[in-house]
Structures are given as structure tokens and as C-alpha cells.
Amino acid sequence: MSSHRILLVNGPNLNLLGTREPGIYGTGTLADAERLVEETAGAHGFEVRAVQSNHEGVLLDAIHAAREDCAGIVINPGGLTHTSVVLRDALSGVGLPVAEVHISDVYAREDFRHHSYVRDVADVHVIGEGIPGYGVAVERLIRVIAGHADG
């Protein structure tokens, strides 16, 4: 492993966390999620680069750049989970370990949220555990980075 940095990617609308829909997403904010990932990763000696964007191309550029200096990616793609072949291609293209996170239980929601283009290019899946799920995801991702196949 050449790098001790993790890329944290949050997709469209996740900047709205904590402002609306607390019944689905809770009351925590994007800053809370980012802090949790930083603290959890930091305890294992990893730095975090956090990116949130409402623009797909910005997310793709961040994922491509991770190839140079990151050991793995934690991503909540937001609604792009269910629509984006290009996001999936970017993740498989960089070849880093990936943890897919969803705050809500997408399988208990509308049918269109049941399919994920990211699912089978991710090594770790944490779904429906709220904001604490980001901490679980980074712990499991670091296990994969360290060479434990089961995450």
C-alpha cells in the first residue's frame, strides 16, 4: 500500500443532510459524516480527502485523481447510485477498493432505489445504518486495504 489517504465522496443533494427529511436521513449533517470518517480513518493512520458535489463530472474527476494518491474510496453516490453508468465506470477504472454507503435502507424504499450501478464494483456495502454507517464503512474499507478480503 503506497498511500495513507482515503477519498470520501458524497454525491448530489447530500449537502442537504440535516436540513430536510429527518425521518429518512436523520438529523446529522454532511459535516458530521465527514468528521466521523476523518476520526475513524485517523485512528488507523489514514488522512481523508472529502468531496461533495452536485455535478457528476466533479465526482468523476475526484475519483480519477484518487488513483494518484489514495488507497481506497468511501462513496455515497446519492441518486447517481441508481442511474450512473459513468460513475460505475470511473470506480472500476481506478481499481481502488471501494466502500458504498447509503444512509437510508434503499431496499425498504421505492423500487427504483433497489438497483445500484455501484454495487458490484464495491468491496464493502453499508446500507441503512444512518450517518454512523460511514464510520462502519471506513473501518471495513481499511480492512480490505490491509489485505483482509472479507472487509
Ligand code: CA2
Ligand atoms: O440513503 C442514501 O444515502 C441515499 O444515497 C441518499 C440519496 C438517495 O437518492 C439514495 O436513493 C439513497 C439522496 C440524497 C439526498 O439527501 C437529502 C438529504 C436531506 C434532504 C434532502 C435530500
